[in-house]
Amino acid sequence: MTRQYISILAAAVLAFLPGVTAAEPAHGIAMYGEPALPPDFDHLPYANPDAPKGGTMVMGESGGFDSLNPFILKGRAPWFLGPWTVETLMARSIDEPFTLYGLLAESIDTDEARSYAEFTLRPEARFSDGNPVTVEDVIWSFRTLAEEGQPRYAGAWSKIASVEQTGPRSVRFTFTEADREMPLILGLRPVLEKAQWEGKDFAASSLEAPIGSGPYVVEDFEPNRYITYRRNPDWWGADLPVNRGLYNFDHLRTEFYGDQGVVFEAFKAGSLSIWREENPARWMTAFDFPAVQDGRVVMEEIPHHRPSGMHGFVMNTRRPVFDDLRVREAMILAFDFKRINGILTGGTEPRIESYFSNSDLGMTPGTPAPKDVxxxxxxxxxxxLPGVMDGYALPSTDGSNRANLRRAAMLLSEAGWTVEHGRLMKNGTPFTFEILLPQGAGETATIANIYIQALRRLGIDATLRSVDAAQYSQRVTNFDFDMTEILRSFSLSPGNEQTLYWGSSGANQPGSRNLMGMVDPAADAMITAMVRSEDPAQFNAATRALDRVLMSGRYVIPFWYARVSRIAYDRAFHHPDRLPLYGDWPGFQPDTWWYAP
Known part of the structure; x- marks a missing residue:
């Protein structure tokens, strides 16, 4: 399983929602307007309700795990353990920008101002041990996740003024401030069984999997080697319209390997069911092995309509070497995108020019801000910062990047750096930094090595440091790096998760995803404007304004993005012909797939 897909999952779990206009229970809620599907819908439009059940899908992932609790900071848990075993009050449709339909909750009630959200649980909802899902479980889960779980859960809880049980199966959350996304955020919060954690430390890493109400349970595992999930034959939600045609495999299994190269070899050998190829050049040249030639492996490109997100090298502004805007711009100038893109992708992929490239949410680089922005x-x-109003644009290259290196040298000189005996120095200290990557980074490590060679022409001594997955996670959690890889995938409805990524409140909070250490009141205000927007036009303007602030900060050296997902898979596996709006996004594979040899 690729890091791009994992990141997409993380983004999908964090996204945006709007809603009903009347203060009465509804089957779903959308960020703006009404849900596309009526209350009596039979199944999601991209699911096959006649899909056969059975079979096993085996996926590969580089790295490992030493914990089975994916909701806390400590330890490293398998990425898909949560979505496959634990359910939320509502489920997202990946065929709409941001719409939720009832899952554990049969209905949601809110008002025009979104000042509260009231959920009514389904009476038949059950955990995998047979116990009913109760309002007490919901309240305990939300509070515990906020107080002891990963930092991303705390923000929403801080906006809850009160919680009250309003009926045998109903719970109401009243909010402290206007935020149209809050009902949707709560709808996507995991619901755990309170009784499982009596007398236990929830925040402690352990190999005890949370008891959930989802379609799968953990059947077998060996840390850092594999984990197998078994479809629960007694799953309470199998016949819900929102689940009909989904979760068709009897078993899902993830195998863990040292690096992506080994994962690919395992796929070629037939040990894995599916492979996502992120390199278009390799897609054209490396898939000539026998299983492809004789038709046992299918190659497919799946289009999507989602933003590019941001993928590149992020600079940690907590480090003195990167707290100067001129230095960060010089780092971007020194990155020879044209050459690196040519080597790695054959020059086929477009560069990420904004945090929301490939969508209407992104700014237009190099152009003045329109009036609404x-x-x-x-x-x-x-x-x-310079470039916000004028529209910062990434530097172009003539193929040699000499002009950009000259500009970089001038900026570094302005920032007080001078070349002495071939080394860039300031106050007797050389310009040195480390690019931190996890072991098995593969393509990203190749990019880093090419980049390091270019930096030497400026007198900069950069080094690549590869560490094991556990150490990498710990160092990133504590912001113990100079430069590292950043990967943020966005939906068409970005919202409160942007505070976690860029908000000033997380700049020095260990575990936050504000890797660059960004503190910018304008960014905070634009995120607030996004979640308080009352119509799509206001929302788009606020998002484009945020995009301008982010790009002008020169925090990231952007790579490229793909307009399609490239997947190869065993021909015994199938998915519906009708593809969702988001394409190959969490909620598509393995959720909609089935096995038919």
Missing amino acids: SDLLAPYRQTL
């Missing part, structure tokens, strides 16, 4: 940014004009 400039009006939002106007109160912060005195503190905005």
Whole structure:
């Protein structure tokens, strides 16, 4: 399983929602307007309700795990353990920008202002041990996740003024401030069984899997080697319309390997069912092995309509070497995108030019801010970085990158750095830094090595440091790096998760995803404007304004993105012909797939 897909999952779990206009229970909620599907819908449009049940899908992933609790900071848990075994109050449709339909909850009630959200649980909802899902479980889960779980759960809880049980199966959350996304965020919170954790430390890493109500349970595992999930034959939700045609495999299994190269070899040998190829050049040249030639392996490109997100090298501004805007711009100039893209992808992929490239949410680089965007940014004009209003654009290259290196050298000189005996120095200290990557980073390590060679032409001594998965996770959690890889995948409805990524409150909070250490009141205000927007036009303007602030900060050296997902898989596996809006996104594979030899 690729890191791109894992990141997409993380983003999908964090996204945006709007809603009903009347204060009465509804079967679903959308960020703006009404859900596309009526209350009596039979199945999601991209699911096959006649899909056969059975078979095993085996996936591969580089790295490992030493914990089975995916909701806490300590330990490293398998990425898909949560989504496959633990359910939420509502389920997302990946065929709409941001719409949820009832799952554990049979209905949601809110008002026009989204000042509260009330959920009513289904009476038949059960955990895998047979115990009913109760309001007490919901309240305990939300509070415990916020107080002892990963930092991403705390933000929403801080906006809850009160929680009350309003009926045998109903719970109401009243909010402290306007935030149209809050009902949707709560709808996507995991619900755990309170009784399992009596007398236990929830925040302690362990190999005890949470008891959930989802379609699968953990059947067998060996840390850092494999984990197998078994479809629960007594799963309470199998016949719900939102689940009909989904979760068709009897078993799902993830095998763990040292690096992505080994994972690919395992797929070629027939040990794995599916492979996602992120390199278009390799897609064209490396799939000539016998299983492809004789038709046992199918190659498919799946289009999507989602934003590019951001993928590249992020600079840690907590480090003095990167707290100067001119230095960060010089780092971007030194990155020869044209050459690296040519080597790694054959030059086929477009560069990420904004955090929301490939969508209407992104800014137009190199152009002045339109009035609706400039009006939002106007109160912060005195503190905005150069390029926000004018529209910062990444440097172009002539193929040699010499001109950009000259510009980089000038900026470094302005920042007080001078070349002495071939080394870039400032106050007697050389310009040195480390690019931290996990072992098995593969393609990203190749990019780093090419980049390091270019930096030497400026007198900069950069080194690549590869560490094991556990050490990498610990160091990133504690911001103990100079530069590392960043991968943020976005939906068409970004919202409160943007605070976790870029918010000032997380700049020095261990475990937050604000890797660059960004502190910018304008960014905080634009995120607030996004979640308080009352219509798509306001939302788009706020998102484009945020995009301008992020790009002008020069925090990331962007790579490229793909307009399609490239997947190869055993021909015994199938998916519906009708593809969802988000394409190959969490909720598509393995959820909609089935086995038919």
